[in-house]
Amino acid sequence: MKNPEFLWSNNHNENEAITVKVIIDLEEHCLNGTPHPVHDPGVVIYYLIKVNDQKHETKKSQMLGREIIALDSKDPEEYLIYQTRRKYGETYLEPIGKDELVNFKAEGIESFIVKPKMYHFSIGKKGYESNVRYLTVRQILVDFAHVDPTLNTLSTKGGSEYNNLEETIDLECVNKFVLFNNEPTPVS
Structure with a gap:
């Protein structure tokens, strides 16, 4: 606990309550196992919370996951948040939902980690991941499958072909692809 600061104006009166x-x-x-102070009407509690490597001070005793992500200047729709918790001497990461309320009064919360949301997809049996939700057919063929886009076609498992190389694919909606080689085969 940091040293208490006394809050009052220079014109304070002796009968006025002093707020700490x-x-x-x-x-x-968390690291020192120090318990949180109990409620006291003369005490205003602020919480210093660590998000990634930056500490933020807040008067709120609880915040939504999306609010904590926003403290790190990130978009809650594109990032995930985890709390580092310490229990019985062990440290572990616990995911937090964007609309989940985190109570800072709870024991064991050490810090928060904000990470980009990852999108997983497969081409055939090989798995890939991207922190970008929307990719073009060309990007998938060149950057992930490492094939010549003029000689290969990307298709969904359901059989829909992507013929336009600049077509954008939402990886949250489609995540299983098949690769077809367009090179002509010799006739015997």
């Missing part, structure tokens, strides 16, 4: 600002560094509290 207490900053709880979640990481420090």
Whole structure:
């Protein structure tokens, strides 16, 4: 716990209640096993939360996953969030939903990690991943399958062919592809 700060104006009166600002560094509290203070009307608690490598101070005792992602200046629709928790001497990552409420008063929360959302897809039996949701047919053929797009065709498992190399594919909707070689085969 950081040193308390006293908050009042220079014109404060002796009968006025003094408010104490207490900053709880979640990481420090977790690593040292320090319990959180109990509610006290004269104390205003701020939480210092670590998101990736940056610490952020908030007066909120709980936030949605999307709000924590936004603290890291990331788009909640394109990023995932995990909390680093410590329990029984073990540290582990726990995923947090974008609309899940995280209570900073809960014991064991050490920090938060924001990572880009990964999109998984396969071409035949080989798996790939991309942190970009929308790829063109050309990008899939050249950057992932490493084939000549003029000699190969990409198709869905259902048989729909992608003939336009600049067509954009949403990897959240289609993620299984088949590759066809367009080279003519010799006739015997």
